[in-house]
Amino acid sequence: MTRRTKTPRKPLVKKGSQTSLKDPVGVYCRVRPLSFPDQECCIEVINNTTVQLHTPEGYRLNRNGDYKETQYSFKQVFGTHTTQKELFDVVANPLVDDLIHGKNGLLFTYGVTGSGKTYTMTGSPGEGGLLPRCLDMIFNSIGSFQAKRYVFKSNDRNSMDIQCEVDALLERQKREAMPNPKTPSSKRQVDPEFADMINVQDFCKAEEVDEDSVYGVFVSYIEIYNNYIYDLLEEVPFDPIRPKWNSCSTPMRSTDFVPPQSKLLREDKNHNMYVAGCTEVEVKSTEEAFEVFWRGQKKRRIANTHLNRESSRSHSVFNIKLVQAPLDADGDNVLQVKFCSVWSFSCSNQILNFWN
Incomplete structure (x- = not known):
């Protein structure tokens, strides 16, 4: 005769304790100020968690009074006077802190053309957005613990390999000897086109960074256009023998832009999805990372609309991959990779329609 043991009770989770579960998704709303003071506000x-949509005056007249006003709830609502710093502290700061401690994350902006997605993500001169502030927090936190360039090397399996000091040194010398190095340099002057965007005055860093490890930061930038994935950082050399063709089925000149080939979406051994063959660039500072982002930004597909002179026609994803590896007992050699966490900035031009 066997005796069945009682099922053990699950331990009670106290409110406010560190073991309490977080919501996997947080949805926030930011209200953009009106472009002109005489515009109708709907x-x-x-x-701080609820907005109400009022039916426009012209819509009321057409429906003969048959309309309704709807309220929507969010985790938090940010009004028209919210600063970039206030938004960052609530929305992005916790995600960066999780990234540095080995957790993946995604920051996704969604709205109609001209609703302020680009301003929120990248900012404007003198008012940096979420992306430069997040990069600044990452490098403020791991700045003195970064591995030398090329110690970490990305492979085609969505993971990282570790090179010995000699191999890393040889690769650094090889890259520096190239006439046009693809890797950004910290010695290069910051592009004045975005210099004011990344000049973040508010110092911010994560706490409890593992000082017995070294870190590396890699960035990549892709766009999804017509259900195809393109690498915005891929360098496509012009081939004079094989003519390139544009959308009008006519040969392109050598001076025309040649779009990159589409990439494949694959699954790694840990069941994480990744873009195979995507360019990953190692960066050592906010300036280097934003320079890579800006380079890819210029290759995005845009079009002129009534609301925006340069409206994006695609969905873009900027990935920040943080690699951590512990040092040996002497603090000289890098051991195996401890974790490789990814944080993605995503921006969509899809229309969110509130009206029924």
């Missing part, structure tokens, strides 16, 4: 902030 959104009213009820409280």
